[in-house]
Amino acid sequence: MDNRLKKILTNQNYKMTKQRKAILQILSESDTCLSAEEIYLQAKKLNPSTCLTTVYRTIELLAENNLLNKVNFGDNKYRYEINSSLHHHHIICLGCKKMIEITECPVSRLEKNIKTQTQFKITGHRLELYGYCPDCQQAI
Amino acid sequence: MDNRLKKILTNQNYKMTKQRKAILQILSESDTCLSAEEIYLQAKKLNPSTCLTTVYRTIELLAENNLLNKVNFGDNKYRYEINSSLHHHHIICLGCKKMIEITECPVSRLEKNIKTQTQFKITGHRLELYGYCPDCQQAI
DNA sequence: ATGTAAATGCAAATAATTTGCAAGTAGAGC
DNA sequence: GCTCTACTTGCAAATTATTTGCATTTACAT
Numbered sequence: 001m002d003n004r005l006k007k008i009l010t011n012q013n014y015k016m017t018k019q020r021k022a023i024l025q026i027l028s029e030s031d032t033c034l035s036a037e038e039i040y041l042q043a044k045k046l047n048p049s050t051c052l053t054t055v056y057r058t059i060e061l062l063a064e065n066n067l068l069n070k071v072n073f074g075d076n077k078y079r080y081e082i083n084s085s086l087h088h089h090h091i092i093c094l095g096c097k098k099m100i101e102i103t104e105c106p107v108s109r110l111e112k113n114i115k116t117q118t119q120f121k122i123t124g125h126r127l128e129l130y131g132y133c134p135d136c137q138q139a140i
Numbered sequence: 141m142d143n144r145l146k147k148i149l150t151n152q153n154y155k156m157t158k159q160r161k162a163i164l165q166i167l168s169e170s171d172t173c174l175s176a177e178e179i180y181l182q183a184k185k186l187n188p189s190t191c192l193t194t195v196y197r198t199i200e201l202l203a204e205n206n207l208l209n210k211v212n213f214g215d216n217k218y219r220y221e222i223n224s225s226l227h228h229h230h231i232i233c234l235g236c237k238k239m240i241e242i243t244e245c246p247v248s249r250l251e252k253n254i255k256t257q258t259q260f261k262i263t264g265h266r267l268e269l270y271g272y273c274p275d276c277q278q279a280i
Numbered sequence: 281a282t283g284t285a286a287a288t289g290c291a292a293a294t295a296a297t298t299t300g301c302a303a304g305t306a307g308a309g310c
Numbered sequence: 311g312c313t314c315t316a317c318t319t320g321c322a323a324a325t326t327a328t329t330t331g332c333a334t335t336t337a338c339a340t
Contacts, residue, residue, distance in 0.1 A: 125267065154287090216296080
C-alpha cells in the first residue's frame with residue numbers, strides 16, 4: 001500500500017512526507033473506516049506535527065488516486081477507508097459502526113440487465129448491508 | 141403519499157401545515173432526489189413563506205417516519221427523495237445526477253450467506269449503480 | 281369562536297470541510 | 311553533504327450544510 005502510494009507520488013512529482021506516512025499507516029492498520037478527526041488524533045501520535053488540514057488534504061490525494069473510499073452513514077460526516085484493490089462490499093453494524101468486508105458480489109448480472117434497459121454506461125456500483133453485529137445484538 | 145403522511149401526522153398529534161404540503165408536493169412530483177436548498181427554492185414558489193429551516197424540519201419528520209431517503213453523492217450534502225413503499229434501488233448518472241429506479245434486486249441470496257457467515261442481524265441494504273446516462277455520454 | 285400544543289421564521293450557533301498564505305521540507309542535481 | 315525549488319505544511323480564517331433557541335403564529339379539537 002505504502003508502495004502503491006509511493007509509486008503514484010513519484011510519478012506525479014509529489015513527496016512522501018512524514019505526515020503522509022503517518023496518515024497512511026493509520027488508515028492501513030485500521031479495520032474500520034475512520035472519520036477525519038479520528039485519523040487526525042491517531043496520526044498525531046505517530047507524528048505530533050500532523051494537523052487536521054493535512055489529514056483532509058491527504059485524504060483528497062488518496063481519493064483522487066482511487067486508494068481511498070469515502071463512506072457515509074448519514075450523520076453529516078464522512079468516514080474513510082483504504083481501498084483494497086479487490087472488488088468488495090461491506091456489512092456495517094448500525095450499533096458500533098464496525099465494518100466487515102464481503103467479497104461475494106451479486107451485482108454483475110443485474111448490471112447487464114440494467115445496461116440493456118437504460119442505455120447507461122455503467123461505471124461502478126456500491127452495495128452495503130446494514131444490521132447489528134453479534135455484540136450489539138446482545139446490547140439491545 | 142399525502143395520505144400516508146396525513147395519517148401519520150394525525151396519529152401523532154402533528155399538523156398538516158401549508159409549508160408541509162408544499163414541501164411534500166415538491167418531493168412527490170420530483171423524479172430526481174433534491175437537496176434541501178432545491179426543495180426550499182421550489183417550495184417557496186408554492187408557499188412563499190416557507191423557509192429553509194422548515195424544509196429541514198420537514199425532511200427530518202419524513203425521514204423519521206420512513207417516508208423519505210437521504211442520499212449522498214460524496215459532495216458534502218445530502219439529497220432527499222420520497223421513499224416509495226416498494227423495495228427498489230437506483231442507477232445514478234454521474235453527469236447530471238439523474239436517478240432511475242431499479243426494481244430488480246439481487247441481494248437476498250447474498251444476505252442469507254452473509255448472515256450465516258457473520259451472525260449479523262441484517263436489517264437492510266443499499267445498492268446503487270453509477271454511470272452515465274445516454275445524454276451525458278454524448279456530452280463527454 | 282376559542283384554547284393550546286405544535287409549527288414557523290428569523291437570527292445565531294454548530295460542525296465538517298476548504299482555502300489563503302507565509303514558512304518549512306523532500307529529494308533531484310550537483 | 312549542500313543547494314535550490316516546487317511541493318507541503320500549519321495556522322487562522324472562510325465557507326457550507328445543517329441545527330437550535332426563542333418569540334410569534336397557526337392548525338385543529340372542543
